Amino acid sequence: MTEANDRILGVLGGMGPLASAHFMLRLTLLTPATRDQEHIPTVLWSDPRIPDRIAGRAGTGPDPLPWFLRGIDGLRQAGCGAIAVPCNTAHAWHDEMAAGGLPILHIVDAAAADLDTLRLGSRRIGVMGTVPTLQLRLYQDRLSALGWDCIQPTEEEMQRLVLPAIAQVKVNRMAGAYAPLVEAVNNLASRGAAAVVLGCTEIPLGILAGPQEALRVPVVDTIDSLARASIRWARPG
Amino acid sequence: MTEANDRILGVLGGMGPLASAHFMLRLTLLTPATRDQEHIPTVLWSDPRIPDRIAGRAGTGPDPLPWFLRGIDGLRQAGCGAIAVPCNTAHAWHDEMAAGGLPILHIVDAAAADLDTLRLGSRRIGVMGTVPTLQLRLYQDRLSALGWDCIQPTEEEMQRLVLPAIAQVKVNRMAGAYAPLVEAVNNLASRGAAAVVLGCTEIPLGILAGPQEALRVPVVDTIDSLARASIRWARPG
Structure with a gap:
């Protein structure tokens, strides 16, 4: 050997x-x-x-x-x-x-390395995740220290789009999670995010359940x- | 706890x-x-x-x-x-x-336990696998000792159906593996097999890539x- x-x-x-x-x-x-x-x-x-x-x-x-x-x-x-x-x-x-x-x-440094490879034109990015991950500021603080300007879904978007979609994935209903997650990503893009970090294991599974062309910006799957x-x-x- | x-x-x-x-x-x-x-x-x-x-x-x-x-x-x-x-x-x-x-x-005892739950009307079953698994008689000898009469694909079926299908799965072409594997299962059924044991990790992935109604007998996925x-x-x- x-x-x-x-x-x-x-x-x-x-x-x-x-x-x-x-x-x-x-x-x-x-x-x-x-x-x-x-x-x-x-x-x-x-x-x-x-x-x-x-x-x-x-x-x-x-x-x-x-x-x-x-x-x-x-x-x-x-x-x-x-x-x-x-x-x-x-x-x-x-x-x-x-x-x-x-x-x-x-895992946040790993996501930052993937962000670097995207060669984005702006330092503003979106971060999606569960309520605790966002409240603990796991991504925001560490990515900010690396020079990224992090924005996140609004409270209304969390309740209407992100959390119901995560719940759908947890019961293996990926297809139902696709549209709300794409809307949440694209709303972050509308507010200036050049990419969106998916800081949760369920979110990528929902987003992968439909055509990727619908996403207006690249996403980073943190498990990958x-x-x-x-x-x-x-x-x- | x-x-x-x-x-x-x-x-x-x-x-x-x-x-x-x-x-x-x-x-x-x-x-x-x-x-x-x-x-x-x-x-x-x-x-x-x-x-x-x-x-x-x-x-x-x-x-x-x-x-x-x-x-x-x-x-x-x-x-x-x-x-x-x-x-x-x-x-x-x-x-x-x-x-x-x-x-x-x-793994063969595990497959035998699953065979028992099928409550088959006959003790004749088919075994599919790679050439070494079949040549080593891993399934045949241990299942025979448990009272099963094992038959396997012919040399012609191995070369034309099973081995090319396994090769397709190994390069992630599941859909191409489906039809030949179903034919191999159904040929075993024609020769009297009341069920077929899939003694290889690739075969179930190919068989799952199409409608299961095409299978004339139940199959046992040995990883499961x-x-x-x-x-x-x-x-x-």
Whole structure:
């Protein structure tokens, strides 16, 4: 075995388990490889018992941090050299997760790298996500620090378009989610967004359920962004 | 945390990585759960560096067994209580993998459990798979021991229908694989098969690409069978 793939990727998942499985699919499909042996060795720690992140952050439920740290320790013992976390809300604990020394790839930095490749003419972008992700300002603060001017759907658009569409995707009704999500993206474009970051695992699945030409600006699927960042880590240079 | 899901499932994967990711998706979708916390804790050891199983079995390539044992040891250390292996050919080493004491769920036993639920009127069934899976008699010998009379595609059908269809699926041309696979299933039905076991991860993807009414007999998707066996292990009684 003289393959160049000795870097083992850890995936801290189970939040939810479907998003983790989808991340593994996208990681595989985005990796340049012509046979099994050229793919990235990966250990997925899918622990759906991790307490609800939204309640944990609000202080109304158990703290998920000890569960995150247990998973990270398991992945370290398995030989993983870096960790991807395919869950947006979990990134509220990014610093605490990274404190142990194992690099935790940041999903917002991954999205920023994809934004850079779009070579947009403006620094104004839209960010879509669940209410907690937007309220925690996970994307807005970190992207602002990188020079992006972030706008988001209005409260009326969240209630009428984004949240009902996410609920449709969660019950596998992708087609019904398509039109409202496209309207939300295009409304952000009307207000000057040169691209829209889809900071939630459900939103891309709805947007992919219809013709992409209807979108007036490019969108960034953050699960794909995290997969690409993982591939760059595993295959440097 | 008083959930009843303290059994951690190990998945020895990477053979190939797409089949592992697909198994994780099906495991999640087949698990009865209404929220993340009711899903099965799972550790996926996806090591695509594992040497080619077909060459290893033929003695023309490195032995994959030490890689299997390394993965099983990693899964044991992660706290896994049983292991599923979403790769048909790897089951040629089932006994050696199970020798360490950790139960290895057998994909053929999983398929047999699904055959039982079909309540067929005859014990004659068809088995489809790659040439090595059929030549190694992984399905035929174990299913025969359970009282099934196994028939398989003719050499002419393998060359004209099954192998070209598998090749189409491997390059994501599912639609082109549908008609030849349905013909192969129905030819087995014409020779008396009351059901057909799809002992390969590519075949079900091709068969699902068109109307299922064209199939004259039920088919058993062995990735789904292994997922159901995993759920029964994790949720006994």
